[in-house]
Amino acid sequence: MTDATPDGPDSAHRRPEGLDDATVEALGKLSESLEVVEHARGFLYAFHRLTGKADLALGEAVEQLRQAGHHGIADRIDREIVGRNVIEGRWTFQIVEDYDDNYYSAFKELEQQARDELAAGKRHLFEAEMKEDRRTHGLRHHEARPEVDPHAGS
Template sequence: MTANSPEDGPDTAHRRPHGVDDLTVEAVGKLSEALETVERARGHLYSFHQLTGSADFDLGSAADLFDKAGHTGIAQRLRTELVGRNVLPGRWTFQIVEEYDEDYYARVRAAEQAARDELLQGRRHVYESEMKEARRTRGAEGHEARP
Protein backbone atom coordinates (compact mmCIF):
# COMPACT_ATOMS: atom_id res chain seq x y z
CA MET A 1 0.00 0.00 0.00
CA THR A 2 1.47 3.35 -0.99
CA ALA A 3 1.12 6.53 1.05
CA ASN A 4 -1.32 8.01 -1.46
CA SER A 5 -3.32 4.89 -2.31
CA PRO A 6 -7.07 4.78 -1.62
CA GLU A 7 -6.44 1.92 0.80
CA ASP A 8 -4.34 4.26 2.95
CA GLY A 9 -7.17 6.74 3.50
CA PRO A 10 -10.67 6.58 4.87
CA ASP A 11 -13.11 3.92 3.77
CA THR A 12 -15.77 4.81 1.19
CA ALA A 13 -18.37 5.45 3.88
CA HIS A 14 -16.26 8.37 5.14
CA ARG A 15 -14.99 9.81 1.87
CA ARG A 16 -16.30 13.00 0.35
CA PRO A 17 -18.54 12.22 -2.62
CA HIS A 18 -17.26 13.49 -5.97
CA GLY A 19 -18.04 17.15 -6.62
CA VAL A 20 -18.82 18.14 -3.03
CA ASP A 21 -17.08 21.38 -2.05
CA ASP A 22 -15.26 22.21 1.20
CA LEU A 23 -17.93 24.57 2.50
CA THR A 24 -20.64 21.93 2.07
CA VAL A 25 -18.58 19.36 3.97
CA GLU A 26 -17.95 21.93 6.71
CA ALA A 27 -21.65 22.89 6.90
CA VAL A 28 -22.79 19.27 7.21
CA GLY A 29 -20.04 18.73 9.79
CA LYS A 30 -21.32 21.68 11.82
CA LEU A 31 -24.88 20.33 11.63
CA SER A 32 -23.63 16.94 12.83
CA GLU A 33 -21.80 18.68 15.66
CA ALA A 34 -25.06 20.39 16.63
CA LEU A 35 -26.77 16.99 16.68
CA GLU A 36 -24.03 15.62 18.92
CA THR A 37 -24.62 18.52 21.32
CA VAL A 38 -28.36 17.82 21.26
CA GLU A 39 -27.56 14.17 22.03
CA ARG A 40 -25.53 15.28 25.03
CA ALA A 41 -28.34 17.61 26.16
CA ARG A 42 -30.77 14.70 25.82
CA GLY A 43 -28.52 12.61 28.06
CA HIS A 44 -28.56 15.38 30.65
CA LEU A 45 -32.33 15.51 30.36
CA TYR A 46 -32.50 11.78 31.11
CA SER A 47 -30.17 12.36 34.06
CA PHE A 48 -32.51 15.13 35.24
CA HIS A 49 -35.42 12.69 34.88
CA GLN A 50 -33.71 9.96 36.91
CA LEU A 51 -32.27 12.30 39.54
CA THR A 52 -35.63 13.99 40.06
CA GLY A 53 -37.28 10.58 40.45
CA SER A 54 -34.67 9.56 43.00
CA ALA A 55 -35.18 12.81 44.89
CA ASP A 56 -38.93 12.18 44.97
CA PHE A 57 -38.38 8.76 46.55
CA ASP A 58 -35.93 10.32 49.03
CA LEU A 59 -38.55 12.93 49.93
CA GLY A 60 -40.97 10.09 50.62
CA SER A 61 -38.40 8.33 52.78
CA ALA A 62 -37.69 11.55 54.66
CA ALA A 63 -41.42 11.98 55.30
CA ASP A 64 -41.58 8.43 56.68
CA LEU A 65 -38.62 9.15 58.99
CA PHE A 66 -40.18 12.42 60.19
CA ASP A 67 -43.34 10.45 60.98
CA LYS A 68 -41.35 7.87 62.98
CA ALA A 69 -39.56 10.68 64.82
CA GLY A 70 -42.90 12.19 65.79
CA HIS A 71 -42.77 15.18 63.43
CA THR A 72 -46.03 14.43 61.68
CA GLY A 73 -46.62 18.01 60.56
CA ILE A 74 -43.37 18.12 58.61
CA ALA A 75 -44.02 14.66 57.21
CA GLN A 76 -47.48 15.67 56.05
CA ARG A 77 -46.21 18.89 54.44
CA LEU A 78 -43.56 16.94 52.53
CA ARG A 79 -46.15 14.43 51.30
CA THR A 80 -48.73 17.00 50.25
CA GLU A 81 -46.42 19.69 48.90
CA LEU A 82 -43.52 17.78 47.38
CA VAL A 83 -43.86 14.00 47.06
CA GLY A 84 -45.24 13.24 43.61
CA ARG A 85 -45.37 16.92 42.66
CA ASN A 86 -45.21 18.01 39.02
CA VAL A 87 -41.86 19.61 38.16
CA LEU A 88 -43.53 21.82 35.53
CA PRO A 89 -47.24 22.60 35.30
CA GLY A 90 -49.01 19.29 34.63
CA ARG A 91 -45.76 17.43 33.93
CA TRP A 92 -43.57 14.89 35.58
CA THR A 93 -40.11 14.49 34.12
CA PHE A 94 -41.08 11.51 31.93
CA GLN A 95 -43.50 13.81 30.11
CA ILE A 96 -40.80 16.42 29.56
CA VAL A 97 -38.45 13.74 28.19
CA GLU A 98 -41.15 12.41 25.86
CA GLU A 99 -42.01 15.88 24.53
CA TYR A 100 -38.34 16.68 23.95
CA ASP A 101 -37.76 13.37 22.17
CA GLU A 102 -40.85 13.60 19.97
CA ASP A 103 -40.40 17.23 18.94
CA TYR A 104 -37.04 18.99 19.17
CA TYR A 105 -34.77 15.94 19.26
CA ALA A 106 -36.62 14.20 16.42
CA ARG A 107 -36.50 17.36 14.27
CA VAL A 108 -32.76 17.91 14.74
CA ARG A 109 -32.02 14.25 13.94
CA ALA A 110 -34.20 14.40 10.84
CA ALA A 111 -32.61 17.63 9.63
CA GLU A 112 -29.09 16.23 10.04
CA GLN A 113 -30.02 12.98 8.28
CA ALA A 114 -31.73 14.85 5.43
CA ALA A 115 -28.71 17.09 4.85
CA ARG A 116 -26.33 14.10 4.81
CA ASP A 117 -28.63 12.19 2.45
CA GLU A 118 -29.04 15.14 0.09
CA LEU A 119 -25.45 16.38 0.06
CA LEU A 120 -23.13 13.53 1.09
CA GLN A 121 -24.95 10.40 -0.08
CA GLY A 122 -25.85 9.74 3.55
CA ARG A 123 -22.21 9.50 4.60
CA ARG A 124 -21.42 10.28 8.21
CA HIS A 125 -18.45 12.14 9.68
CA VAL A 126 -16.91 13.19 6.36
CA TYR A 127 -15.60 16.40 7.92
CA GLU A 128 -14.02 14.50 10.81
CA SER A 129 -12.60 11.88 8.45
CA GLU A 130 -10.86 14.60 6.46
CA MET A 131 -9.59 16.18 9.68
CA LYS A 132 -8.14 12.80 10.67
CA GLU A 133 -6.40 12.50 7.31
CA ALA A 134 -4.88 15.95 7.71
CA ARG A 135 -3.67 15.30 11.26
CA ARG A 136 -2.47 11.70 11.27
CA THR A 137 1.11 10.66 10.56
CA ARG A 138 1.07 8.11 7.76
CA GLY A 139 3.05 5.00 8.52
CA ALA A 140 3.27 5.70 12.27
CA GLU A 141 1.87 3.23 14.77
CA GLY A 142 -1.48 4.37 16.11
CA HIS A 143 -2.07 6.61 13.09
CA GLU A 144 -3.66 4.04 10.78
CA ALA A 145 -6.47 5.25 8.53
CA ARG A 146 -8.70 2.28 9.34
CA PRO A 147 -8.99 -0.55 11.84
Protein backbone atom coordinates in the same frame (compact mmCIF):
# COMPACT_ATOMS: atom_id res chain seq x y z
CA MET B 1 -16.37 -5.54 1.16
CA THR B 2 -12.86 -4.14 1.06
CA ASP B 3 -11.73 -0.65 0.13
CA ALA B 4 -9.23 -0.16 -2.65
CA THR B 5 -7.41 2.58 -0.71
CA PRO B 6 -5.42 0.79 2.02
CA ASP B 7 -4.13 3.97 3.69
CA GLY B 8 -7.06 6.32 3.95
CA PRO B 9 -10.61 6.55 5.20
CA ASP B 10 -12.95 3.68 4.41
CA SER B 11 -15.60 4.24 1.74
CA ALA B 12 -18.17 5.30 4.36
CA HIS B 13 -15.94 8.25 5.21
CA ARG B 14 -14.76 9.37 1.79
CA ARG B 15 -16.31 12.38 0.14
CA PRO B 16 -18.66 11.57 -2.72
CA GLU B 17 -17.60 12.75 -6.16
CA GLY B 18 -18.29 16.46 -6.70
CA LEU B 19 -18.99 17.33 -3.05
CA ASP B 20 -17.39 20.72 -2.39
CA ASP B 21 -15.46 21.91 0.67
CA ALA B 22 -18.15 24.39 1.74
CA THR B 23 -20.78 21.64 1.85
CA VAL B 24 -18.52 19.27 3.78
CA GLU B 25 -17.81 22.08 6.26
CA ALA B 26 -21.52 22.93 6.59
CA LEU B 27 -22.41 19.27 7.15
CA GLY B 28 -19.64 19.10 9.74
CA LYS B 29 -21.17 22.07 11.57
CA LEU B 30 -24.60 20.41 11.35
CA SER B 31 -23.13 17.23 12.83
CA GLU B 32 -21.46 19.27 15.58
CA SER B 33 -24.77 20.90 16.46
CA LEU B 34 -26.47 17.49 16.60
CA GLU B 35 -23.77 16.30 18.98
CA VAL B 36 -24.56 19.26 21.26
CA VAL B 37 -28.26 18.35 21.11
CA GLU B 38 -27.35 14.76 22.02
CA HIS B 39 -25.35 16.07 24.96
CA ALA B 40 -28.23 18.30 26.08
CA ARG B 41 -30.61 15.34 25.76
CA GLY B 42 -28.31 13.37 28.06
CA PHE B 43 -28.54 16.14 30.62
CA LEU B 44 -32.31 16.15 30.27
CA TYR B 45 -32.44 12.41 30.94
CA ALA B 46 -30.07 12.89 33.89
CA PHE B 47 -32.41 15.61 35.21
CA HIS B 48 -35.33 13.18 34.78
CA ARG B 49 -33.55 10.38 36.64
CA LEU B 50 -32.17 12.57 39.41
CA THR B 51 -35.52 14.23 40.01
CA GLY B 52 -37.22 10.84 40.21
CA LYS B 53 -34.55 9.52 42.55
CA ALA B 54 -34.95 12.61 44.74
CA ASP B 55 -38.73 12.15 44.88
CA LEU B 56 -38.35 8.51 45.95
CA ALA B 57 -35.77 9.46 48.59
CA LEU B 58 -38.08 12.23 49.76
CA GLY B 59 -40.83 9.64 50.23
CA GLU B 60 -38.45 7.63 52.40
CA ALA B 61 -37.56 10.75 54.39
CA VAL B 62 -41.26 11.41 54.98
CA GLU B 63 -41.72 7.89 56.34
CA GLN B 64 -38.68 8.28 58.60
CA LEU B 65 -40.00 11.60 59.89
CA ARG B 66 -43.32 9.90 60.69
CA GLN B 67 -41.54 7.05 62.45
CA ALA B 68 -39.59 9.64 64.47
CA GLY B 69 -42.89 11.16 65.57
CA HIS B 70 -42.85 14.28 63.35
CA HIS B 71 -46.22 13.69 61.72
CA GLY B 72 -47.04 17.34 61.01
CA ILE B 73 -43.93 18.12 58.98
CA ALA B 74 -44.04 14.67 57.34
CA ASP B 75 -47.64 15.21 56.27
CA ARG B 76 -46.87 18.69 54.96
CA ILE B 77 -43.87 17.51 52.89
CA ASP B 78 -45.84 14.51 51.64
CA ARG B 79 -48.78 16.67 50.62
CA GLU B 80 -46.85 19.59 49.09
CA ILE B 81 -43.68 18.12 47.58
CA VAL B 82 -43.86 14.31 47.10
CA GLY B 83 -45.16 13.70 43.59
CA ARG B 84 -45.30 17.41 42.77
CA ASN B 85 -45.08 18.57 39.15
CA VAL B 86 -41.66 20.02 38.35
CA ILE B 87 -43.12 22.27 35.64
CA GLU B 88 -46.76 23.29 35.52
CA GLY B 89 -48.76 20.11 34.86
CA ARG B 90 -45.71 17.96 34.14
CA TRP B 91 -43.43 15.44 35.66
CA THR B 92 -40.00 15.02 34.12
CA PHE B 93 -41.02 12.04 31.95
CA GLN B 94 -43.48 14.33 30.18
CA ILE B 95 -40.76 16.92 29.58
CA VAL B 96 -38.46 14.23 28.16
CA GLU B 97 -41.21 12.89 25.91
CA ASP B 98 -42.10 16.35 24.63
CA TYR B 99 -38.43 17.13 23.93
CA ASP B 100 -37.95 13.82 22.11
CA ASP B 101 -41.17 14.06 20.10
CA ASN B 102 -41.12 17.74 19.18
CA TYR B 103 -37.47 18.75 18.97
CA TYR B 104 -34.99 15.89 19.08
CA SER B 105 -36.71 13.66 16.52
CA ALA B 106 -37.23 16.56 14.09
CA PHE B 107 -33.59 17.62 14.47
CA LYS B 108 -32.31 14.08 13.84
CA GLU B 109 -34.60 13.62 10.85
CA LEU B 110 -33.53 16.85 9.15
CA GLU B 111 -29.85 16.21 9.85
CA GLN B 112 -30.23 12.77 8.23
CA GLN B 113 -32.07 14.25 5.25
CA ALA B 114 -29.31 16.82 4.73
CA ARG B 115 -26.66 14.08 4.72
CA ASP B 116 -28.74 11.88 2.43
CA GLU B 117 -29.36 14.68 -0.08
CA LEU B 118 -25.91 16.26 -0.03
CA ALA B 119 -23.44 13.52 0.86
CA ALA B 120 -25.04 10.17 0.00
CA GLY B 121 -25.87 9.71 3.69
CA LYS B 122 -22.24 9.67 4.77
CA ARG B 123 -21.47 10.75 8.31
CA HIS B 124 -18.49 12.61 9.73
CA LEU B 125 -16.86 13.51 6.42
CA PHE B 126 -15.44 16.71 7.91
CA GLU B 127 -13.91 14.76 10.82
CA ALA B 128 -12.60 12.00 8.54
CA GLU B 129 -10.81 14.59 6.41
CA MET B 130 -9.50 16.33 9.52
CA LYS B 131 -8.12 12.99 10.70
CA GLU B 132 -6.34 12.54 7.37
CA ASP B 133 -4.79 16.00 7.71
CA ARG B 134 -3.71 15.56 11.34
CA ARG B 135 -2.50 11.97 11.58
CA THR B 136 1.09 10.93 10.88
CA HIS B 137 0.82 8.58 7.92
CA GLY B 138 2.72 5.33 8.39
CA LEU B 139 3.16 5.70 12.16
CA ARG B 140 1.66 3.11 14.54
CA HIS B 141 -1.48 4.39 16.29
CA HIS B 142 -2.04 6.88 13.48
CA GLU B 143 -3.70 4.39 11.11
CA ALA B 144 -6.61 5.61 9.01
CA ARG B 145 -8.79 2.75 10.25
CA PRO B 146 -8.54 -0.54 12.11
CA GLU B 147 -6.50 -3.18 10.36
CA VAL B 148 -8.49 -6.08 9.01
CA ASP B 149 -7.14 -9.44 10.11
CA PRO B 150 -6.56 -11.38 6.88
CA HIS B 151 -7.04 -14.64 8.84
CA ALA B 152 -10.38 -13.66 10.35
CA GLY B 153 -13.24 -15.85 9.26
CA SER B 154 -10.97 -18.59 7.86
